[in-house]
Amino acid sequence: MSQALGLHTHADVRGVEGIRILKVLTAAEAMEGQYSLEDILIWEDWLPGTAGSIHFDSGNGISISRLRDDAVVKPGDVIRLRPNASLVSVLYRRGSKANTLFATEQCNSDCIMCSQPPRNEDDSWRVDEVERTIELVDRDEIQLGMSGGEPTLLRDRLGHLIDVASRRLPETVLHILSNGRTLGDREFATQVAGRRLQHVVWAVPLYGDVADLHDEVVRAAGSFNETLDGLYQLGRLGARVELRVVLHKMTIGRLPQLASFIYRRLPFVEHVALMGLEPMGFAKRNRDQLWIDPADYTTQLQEAVFHLHNRGITTSIYNLPLCVLPTQLWPFAEQSISDWKNVYAKDCEGCVVMSRCAGFFASAGQAWRSRSVRPIINEGYAA
Numbered sequence: 001m002s003q004a005l006g007l008h009t010h011a012d013v014r015g016v017e018g019i020r021i022l023k024v025l026t027a028a029e030a031m032e033g034q035y036s037l038e039d040i041l042i043w044e045d046w047l048p049g050t051a052g053s054i055h056f057d058s059g060n061g062i063s064i065s066r067l068r069d070d071a072v073v074k075p076g077d078v079i080r081l082r083p084n085a086s087l088v089s090v091l092y093r094r095g096s097k098a099n100t101l102f103a104t105e106q107c108n109s110d111c112i113m114c115s116q117p118p119r120n121e122d123d124s125w126r127v128d129e130v131e132r133t134i135e136l137v138d139r140d141e142i143q144l145g146m147s148g149g150e151p152t153l154l155r156d157r158l159g160h161l162i163d164v165a166s167r168r169l170p171e172t173v174l175h176i177l178s179n180g181r182t183l184g185d186r187e188f189a190t191q192v193a194g195r196r197l198q199h200v201v202w203a204v205p206l207y208g209d210v211a212d213l214h215d216e217v218v219r220a221a222g223s224f225n226e227t228l229d230g231l232y233q234l235g236r237l238g239a240r241v242e243l244r245v246v247l248h249k250m251t252i253g254r255l256p257q258l259a260s261f262i263y264r265r266l267p268f269v270e271h272v273a274l275m276g277l278e279p280m281g282f283a284k285r286n287r288d289q290l291w292i293d294p295a296d297y298t299t300q301l302q303e304a305v306f307h308l309h310n311r312g313i314t315t316s317i318y319n320l321p322l323c324v325l326p327t328q329l330w331p332f333a334e335q336s337i338s339d340w341k342n343v344y345a346k347d348c349e350g351c352v353v354m355s356r357c358a359g360f361f362a363s364a365g366q367a368w369r370s371r372s373v374r375p376i377i378n379e380g381y382a383a
């Protein structure tokens with residue numbers, strides 16, 4: 001199996017006092033002067049015998065050398081260092097399509113397949129870390145994700161982060177993953193979602209066309225109506241909205257009805273993402289209620305995709321390998337799995353479509369793989 005490119009590695013780290021968020025640059029980039037010298041580390045892999053070392057020597061004396069995995073950190077990245085620790089963590093990776101800022105671990109939902117189970121403890125320090133990271137992201141970055149937990153629970157501080165992004169990254173699209181429940185409050189929605197309309201996409205999960213189903217998945221009574229209220233507020237404001245549907249045993253049965261519901265009731269939605277399950281967190285614990293082989297739901301998936309697509313709603317399939325999909329669905333399938341979670345199986349060797357296939361989550365062992373996985377040996381193959 002291939003290895004995902006991780007976000008953490010260890011190294012010989014020196015001179016760090018207090019938590020530091022820093023930008024790694026080549027010497028040539030550093031000389032452009034876009035960033036304060038206090039905020040940067042200079043990558044010096046050209047020095048004889050120091051391949052993979054990063055060094056900063058203009059005052060605070062921080063240095064990193066002997067990275068255990070020197071593929072993890074590269075020029076352009078934003079990293080976190082802690083005092084007296086060897087861990088180097090990448091918060092932003094230049095060139096990745098999957099950069100996501102983790103704004104809070106707190107959430108007002110308890111979704112049965114949550115890959116990042118919420119924790120109810122004070123983690124307000126994350127807002128400062130996200131703000132600091134935004135300040136150091138490449139100015140020409142196309143898209144930046146923000147997730148949690150539930151970012152809207154940050155209330156005014158979320159608005160502040162949007163403003164920081166607006167000031168530092170005026171062309172970057174911020175992709176905020178939110179359950180939408182708090183956005184039903186008209187005043188709050190106007191205040192937080194009424195800003196930077198064309199540069200923020202609100203990605204909101206919806207799991208059914210009926211309240212009972214959505215509430216059962218979210219494990220919060222009333223959440224269907226609250227999410228719809230939030231979506232209508234976003235629609236009223238003219239905000240950009242993406243809907244996200246996670247595909248599993250509970251949601252598949254009414255997927256075609258949900259597609260019809262989206263077209264009839266939420267026509268302002270600009271994108272619908274139909275997403276294979278990530279086997280992490282609560283999903284692992286609740287496998288019996290959730291697992292269905294994707295090979296067994298291609299009929300419902302096809303019906304939903306073409307219902308939306310034929311009515312002009314942009315539709316994507318995330319996290320599913322091409323070999324389990326009928327070829328008619330291949331144009332909708334995206335390489336959606338973040339690089340630091342993405343692997344290909346031993347079975348994929350020799351597959352001619354690997355370069356455009358989503359592959360698998362690194363957390364997906366054999367028990368989470370479709371029986372239909374097999375290498376495509378020519379483009380005429382039909383699943």
Ligand code: SF4
Binds near residue numbers: 349373
């Ligand atoms: S065999 Fe090919 S299509 Fe199937 S998961 Fe591997 S790379 Fe993707």
